[in-house]
Each structure stands twice: as structure tokens, then as C-alpha cells.
Amino acid sequence: MATELQQLTDALRTFAKDRNWEPFHSPKNLASALSVEAAELLEHFQWLTEAQSRSLPPDKRAEVGAEMADVLLYLLQLADKLGIDLIDAARSKMRVNASKYPVPPAGAGNPGG
Amino acid sequence: MATELQQLTDALRTFAKDRNWEPFHSPKNLASALSVEAAELLEHFQWLTEAQSRSLPPDKRAEVGAEMADVLLYLLQLADKLGIDLIDAARSKMRVNASKYPVPPAGAGNPGG
Amino acid sequence: MATELQQLTDALRTFAKDRNWEPFHSPKNLASALSVEAAELLEHFQWLTEAQSRSLPPDKRAEVGAEMADVLLYLLQLADKLGIDLIDAARSKMRVNASKYPVPPAGAGNPGG
Amino acid sequence: MATELQQLTDALRTFAKDRNWEPFHSPKNLASALSVEAAELLEHFQWLTEAQSRSLPPDKRAEVGAEMADVLLYLLQLADKLGIDLIDAARSKMRVNASKYPVPPAGAGNPGG
Numbered sequence: 001m002a003t004e005l006q007q008l009t010d011a012l013r014t015f016a017k018d019r020n021w022e023p024f025h026s027p028k029n030l031a032s033a034l035s036v037e038a039a040e041l042l043e044h045f046q047w048l049t050e051a052q053s054r055s056l057p058p059d060k061r062a063e064v065g066a067e068m069a070d071v072l073l074y075l076l077q078l079a080d081k082l083g084i085d086l087i088d089a090a091r092s093k094m095r096v097n098a099s100k101y102p103v104p105p106a107g108a109g110n111p112g113g
Numbered sequence: 114m115a116t117e118l119q120q121l122t123d124a125l126r127t128f129a130k131d132r133n134w135e136p137f138h139s140p141k142n143l144a145s146a147l148s149v150e151a152a153e154l155l156e157h158f159q160w161l162t163e164a165q166s167r168s169l170p171p172d173k174r175a176e177v178g179a180e181m182a183d184v185l186l187y188l189l190q191l192a193d194k195l196g197i198d199l200i201d202a203a204r205s206k207m208r209v210n211a212s213k214y215p216v217p218p219a220g221a222g223n224p225g226g
Numbered sequence: 227m228a229t230e231l232q233q234l235t236d237a238l239r240t241f242a243k244d245r246n247w248e249p250f251h252s253p254k255n256l257a258s259a260l261s262v263e264a265a266e267l268l269e270h271f272q273w274l275t276e277a278q279s280r281s282l283p284p285d286k287r288a289e290v291g292a293e294m295a296d297v298l299l300y301l302l303q304l305a306d307k308l309g310i311d312l313i314d315a316a317r318s319k320m321r322v323n324a325s326k327y328p329v330p331p332a333g334a335g336n337p338g339g
Numbered sequence: 340m341a342t343e344l345q346q347l348t349d350a351l352r353t354f355a356k357d358r359n360w361e362p363f364h365s366p367k368n369l370a371s372a373l374s375v376e377a378a379e380l381l382e383h384f385q386w387l388t389e390a391q392s393r394s395l396p397p398d399k400r401a402e403v404g405a406e407m408a409d410v411l412l413y414l415l416q417l418a419d420k421l422g423i424d425l426i427d428a429a430r431s432k433m434r435v436n437a438s439k440y441p442v443p444p445a446g447a448g449n450p451g452g
Binding site: 244253255258260261263267268270277279280282287290291294296297298299301302305307308310317319320323324329330 | 343344347350351354357358359365366367368370371373374376377378380381383384387388389390391392393395400403404405407408409410411412414415417418420421422423425426428429430431432433435436437440442443
């Protein structure tokens with residue numbers, strides 16, 4: 001896996017260990033926490049128009065970045081607990097998506113990936 | 114950002130462009146899609162005990178890995194649209210968490226990170 | 227509580243009992259399941275424009291209604307487990323919202339309730 | 340629909356109208372807001388064991404009730420916008436679930452409803 005992701009994963013492991021959080025960090029609980037963080041991210045966008053969401057003011061953008069970081073940090077912790085290589089999984093999923101949604105000859109598509 | 118994440122981001126950009134999905138991929142919509150994928154991940158764990166979630170059978174583990182990949186792929190696309198460096202954001206958030214949750218002198222803690 | 231909601235609650239209790247689902251139906255698990263159903267509801271809207279979401283075709287509207295029913299059914303089961311009267315809780319929350327968001331003298335507002 | 344639910348729906352309609360929130364309350368946005376509230380509900384349970392979730396202290400129980408109220412209030416507003424009768428939809432879904440999950444002859448089941 002990418003060096004930066006591995007470094008973050010190692011730091012997260014130490015962080016949880018130092019705080020005795022390991023008993024709480026079952027994959028079930030980490031998946032809940034990840035889902036809650038994804039909703040906190042969504043909350044920033046819920047009353048915006050799509051156009052507004054494309055041009056966030058800098059302070060809002062920073063808040064959104066912090067929520068995205070929370071999602072990534074739980075994703076890394078869950079991957080670590082389950083022994084999943086996120087980069088491999090993502091590459092594999094992109095190959096699945098490429099078969100599932102072939103490039104159209106022309107015209108508009110239907111989003112999915 | 115990590116080379117692997119940048120490569121995935123570039124591939125996702127091409128993927129969406131080839132399928133004319135860019136009009137659908139407003140940050141508002143990508144945040145919704147990410148949240149939906151996080152819930153699909155959670156769905157695999159909702160009726161399991163915490164103990165069961167710690168020892169998934171291999172086929173379930175592979176399904177969970179594919180859902181985690183979906184979360185990462187939307188996270189990368191959202192970061193790309195907003196010009197956010199996910200690795201920087203994650204490191205920054207870990208520093209915030211370190212101040213917010215100091216290492217306790219001893220005994221069990223309250224999870225948060 | 228409303229007679230119809232009480233009848234649904236009673237039917238759900240019998241339904242779970244007949245299938246030996248009670249051990250799975252901890253409040254923690256029901257809250258997860260509710261959240262997953264809410265995401266399945268959201269999934270129907272994630273690539274639509276707001277305008278499109280205001281005029282769903284009949285078949286899509288029926289699918290959305292079925293997802294909303296799932297959310298309500300888990301909400302009723304969770305309320306039953308916790309001994310919460312949903313109608314009382316909703317009325318109480320509306321009073322809180324009325325103080326939190328006073329009617330503006332004029333002009334556009336900021337949604338929250 | 341149940342009288343109490345209809346009264347709540349009417350009150351919510353007036354509440355949103357008085358605050359000029361109608362332009363924000365597209366079904367797409369209401370579905371996002373509902374999903375966010377469902378996650379705030381889940382957040383109360385994410386680090387609890389299932390056993391702890393079955394015996395919440397009174398103050399936590401009150402907070403959970405307020406989050407459940409938020410979910411119901413958005414569900415009612417979405418149903419109102421889409422012209423969906425929630426009670427009818429819930430009864431219909433229960434009939435679907437009864438065919439999908441027949442009562443087992445004996446022994447433990449697999450939760451789904």
C-alpha cells in the first residue's frame with residue numbers, strides 16, 4: 001500500500017493503543033463510525049444547490065476537508081483490522097466498474113462509478 | 114499526495130469524463146454517493162455481533178473490501194473536485210485529535226478518534 | 227400514540243418474535259438498520275437534480291415509498307424497544323425548533339428544522 | 340393517515356412556510372437531511388455494546404428520543420412533498436416482508452424485516 005497510507009495506519013494504531021480504545025474498535029463499530037462521519041460530511045452540502053457545492057468558500061472547504069479526513073482515518077483503521085489493502089481493493093473495483101459501465105459510443109450516460 | 118492515490122484519482126477523472134458523468138458529479142452529489150456507499154459497508158455488519166465482525170469469513174471479507182473501495186473512490190473524486198489533499202487533511206486531523214484526546218495516565222478511555 | 231402506529235408496532239413485535247429475531251434487535255442494531263434504510267432512500271435521489279426529485283415518475287415514487295416504509299418500521303421498532311412515544315417526542319422537538327428558529331420578520335431563511 | 344401524523348404534517352408545512360424554507364425542501368434535500376439525522380441517531384450507539392444499548396440511562400434515552408423525532412419529522416415532510424401515505428406504505432411493506440420471510444418451522448432465523 002502507499003507509504004503515506006501505511007504511515008497513517010501505523011500512527012492510528014499507536015493512537016488507539018495509547019488510549020486503550022482497541023476494545024471499542026471492532027470492525028462493526030468502526031463501520032458505524034465511518035458511516036456517521038460520512039453523514040457529517042454530507043451535512044455540509046444538504047441545503048446547498050449543486051452549483052453552490054461546486055464553489056465552496058475557503059472556510060467551508062476547510063471544514064469539509066476535516067470531515068473527509070475523518071472518513072479516511074476510519075477507513076484506514078477498518079482496513080487495518082480486516083487486513084485489507086485499500087489500494088488493491090480500489091484498483092480491483094475500478095476494473096469491475098470498467099466492465100459494468102462500458103464507454104458509450106456517444107451521448108450522455110448514467111452515473112454509477 | 115501519495116503516488117498511488119494520485120494515479121487512482123487520474124484514472125477516476127478519465128473514467129467519469131469518458132462516460133459523460135461530470136455533470137452529475139457535483140460535490141453535493143458525490144457526498145451523497147459516498148454516504149450511501151458507507152451505509153452499504155455498514156449493512157454487512159448490522160446483524161453481526163462485534164465478535165463476529167472481528168473474524169469475517171473470506172467471502173464476506175472480500176465483499177466488505179469492495180464496499181470500502183467504493184467509499185475510497187468517491188472520497189478521491191470529491192477531494193479532486195474540491196482541490197483537497199487527503200493525506201495532508203488526514204495528518205492535520207490527527208494532530209487535532211492528539212490535542213483533543215490526550216494520552217490518559219492509565220486506565221480505559223472513551224473512543225473518539 | 228396514534229392507533230395506527232400502535233397497531234404497526236404490535237404487528238412488528240409479533241413478526242420479530244415469530245422469526246426469533248429478538249436477539250438481533252438490540253437498539254444498537256436497529257439504529258444501524260434504520261441508518262442503512264435511510265441511505266437506501268437517499269440512493270434514489272443521489273443523481274437526480276432537485277427539480278427532478280420534485281416530479282418523480284410513478285414507479286420511482288412507489289419505490290421511494292417502500293424505502294420510507296422501511297425507515298418508519300425500524301423507527302417504530304426502536305421506539306418500542308426504548309419505550310419512547312414517537313408522537314410525543316416529535317411534538318416536543320417541534321416546540322424546541324420553534325424557539326430555535328423564530329419566524330423571521332421577512333425575507334429568506336436558513337433551513338434547519 | 341393517523342390523525343396525529345396528519346396534525347404533525349400540517350404543523351411542519353406551516354413551520355417551513357413561515358420561515359421561507361420551501362425552496363430548500365426539495366425531496367432530494369429532505370432525503371439527505373433524513374439520512375443525516377439517522378446517522379446522528381446512530382452516533383449515540385456507535386461505541387456502546389449491544390447490552391448497553393438495551394439499558395440506556397434516562398438522559399441518553401431522552402437524547403435518542405429527540406434524534407428519533409428528527410428522523411420522523413423529515414420522514415413526514417418528505418411523505419407530504421411526494422404525496423405518500425406513510426401508514427399505507429408501512430402496511431404494504433409488512434405484507435411484502437411476510438411473504439419474503441415466512442415463519443420458520445422452528446429454530447433461529449436471520450433478521451431482515
